[in-house]
Amino acid sequence: MNTPATPSRQPLRVALLGCGNVGSQVARILLEDAENLGRRAGAPLELVGVAVRTLDAQRDVDLPAGLLTLDAEKLVEDADIVIELMGGIEPAKSLILRAIEHGATVVSGNKALLAQDGPELYEQADAAGVQLSYEAAVAGAIPILRPIRDSLSGDRITRVLGIVNGTTNYILDQMDSTGASFADALKAAQDLGYAEADPTADVEGHDAAAKAAILASLSFHTRFALEDVHCEGITAVTADDIAAAAEDGYVIKLLAIAEILTDEAGAAGVGVRVHPTLLPRTHPLAAVHGAFNAVFIEAENAGELMFYGQGAGGTPTASAVLGDVISAARRMVLGGPGRTETTTGHVPPLSIDTVRTSYCIGLEVADQPGVLARIAQIFAENGVSIETMRQRIHQGGPDGGTTAELRIVTHRAPEASLAATVEQVAALDVITAVSSVLRVEGI
Numbered sequence: 354m355n356t357p358a359t360p361s362r363q364p365l366r367v368a369l370l371g372c373g374n375v376g377s378q379v380a381r382i383l384l385e386d387a388e389n390l391g392r393r394a395g396a397p398l399e400l401v402g403v404a405v406r407t408l409d410a411q412r413d414v415d416l417p418a419g420l421l422t423l424d425a426e427k428l429v430e431d432a433d434i435v436i437e438l439m440g441g442i443e444p445a446k447s448l449i450l451r452a453i454e455h456g457a458t459v460v461s462g463n464k465a466l467l468a469q470d471g472p473e474l475y476e477q478a479d480a481a482g483v484q485l486s487y488e489a490a491v492a493g494a495i496p497i498l499r500p501i502r503d504s505l506s507g508d509r510i511t512r513v514l515g516i517v518n519g520t521t522n523y524i525l526d527q528m529d530s531t532g533a534s535f536a537d538a539l540k541a542a543q544d545l546g547y548a549e550a551d552p553t554a555d556v557e558g559h560d561a562a563a564k565a566a567i568l569a570s571l572s573f574h575t576r577f578a579l580e581d582v583h584c585e586g587i588t589a590v591t592a593d594d595i596a597a598a599a600e601d602g603y604v605i606k607l608l609a610i611a612e613i614l615t616d617e618a619g620a621a622g623v624g625v626r627v628h629p630t631l632l633p634r635t636h637p638l639a640a641v642h643g644a645f646n647a648v649f650i651e652a653e654n655a656g657e658l659m660f661y662g663q664g665a666g667g668t669p670t671a672s673a674v675l676g677d678v679i680s681a682a683r684r685m686v687l688g689g690p691g692r693t694e695t696t697t698g699h700v701p702p703l704s705i706d707t708v709r710t711s712y713c714i715g716l717e718v719a720d721q722p723g724v725l726a727r728i729a730q731i732f733a734e735n736g737v738s739i740e741t742m743r744q745r746i747h748q749g750g751p752d753g754g755t756t757a758e759l760r761i762v763t764h765r766a767p768e769a770s771l772a773a774t775v776e777q778v779a780a781l782d783v784i785t786a787v788s789s790v791l792r793v794e795g796i
Contacts (some may be wrong), residue, residue: 364397365682368432368457370404370425370448371439375462375489377414378671379436384416390675394682402428404439413667430455434681436674437461446470453481458685460677462489462670468563468579471570484684486677491564492517492646494669495662496676501571505652510572512612512651514794517564519644519665520548520555521587521607525629526642528595529604535590547644547665557586558607561627565609568648569625572611573700577625581702585628594789597715597760601743603631604639608794614703622703629791631713636795706769711740711796713762714775715788720746720755724783728759731781735774738764740796756785762793 369380383390383400391397403416404425422428425448429435435452437459439445445466452459459478461467467474467490478485488498492515501510516522520542527538539556542548554560562584569577587607598605608630614622632639637659641647646664651657663669718724725742732739745758763771779787 362396364399365433366401367434368428370437372403372405374667375670376438377412378667379674381414393679395686404428432457434458453477458484458681461487464490464563468566472576484681488677489670489673493664494672495660497648497660508655509653513572515609515648516641517609518561523547523644534592558584558627561609565625569611573623575700583626583705587629590629622701624703624708631791631793632795708768709765711763711765711793712771713791713793716759717785718757719783720757731777735770737766737774740764
């Protein structure tokens, strides 16, 4: 059987912005696998330049010196497809807008930019009739955005839960599997290259929040921005929290959650949040270990779906980038309008206070009669039902007596009611400390 030759039509000129961990792998694959990529695209893909900040920096891949350039603006003006892997807001945003203005298709992995300025970029791409693709912006190699946009477009997604940051999942998994402290697990993540020298964006949840905004926008056909996402990181999670969770049959994960809700007036909206979460060990997401990512989707007709795979790394993420490139190139060869997102209406974002969730509350209390009754009364007054309560007695309290450790898991209730309950319980004179407050999902 004869192997089809690469199509003979004019090459599509590809410009690459950024040559870091992901960009260098994209460049390598474009050069090494040019013939196969051209067959799949329907036209040769010619890498015409790679915009870098410095020409003599050490890189993971050896590239022909003639491909490297400092003139990113000129590069995007002469390209058919622009791949933006610079990161950050500027100059990435200006270069994408310039590429769109010149009629180029854009592929980006820049979750921070898309979460902040996505609506403006989408509108400009729509107006110019070009495609803006960003599969690599969420969950690395996992194909999740196209399935949400295309495969599930005939369904109604009701909820999305995702482990979308490999660094934090590695840290929490190490704490769970080895008993390591947060600091030691973070150090291990940095030594392996999973965490940056400054890990703030990961451990404070900002990276996951940007991805949550993108997932929510596609899932619910409404543009959500970063400011619509309630965000909490994992820096307050302790080894004691991890151990207590394990004893109760839970694991702690940093989850990005977007779900359809109703407010007090009964109007529909969407809650988008990122925070450490207790999951039963029987939940599919509880089995996601190391730096892997997974997204769990609940839809009215399809039911429950889970997408799992490598969420970071140069080569896996390059796979997602090149998937977008091939898809865009096929559209350019065959003709037709560009595609960006599928916003068809407006479902308002709802604050965290509207979310109905469950809490696991750790309390250090005086070991004396009537304590449980006083705590239970506050829960009842706020309309919060207790699902389980576990008590453990400790010897050697502040006065030489005994203290008790309580762990209370609630039924689902409005976040505002749960927060008020914790505040009022903490004010009781029999409470020594509120040791932890974690939300619970999957029960």
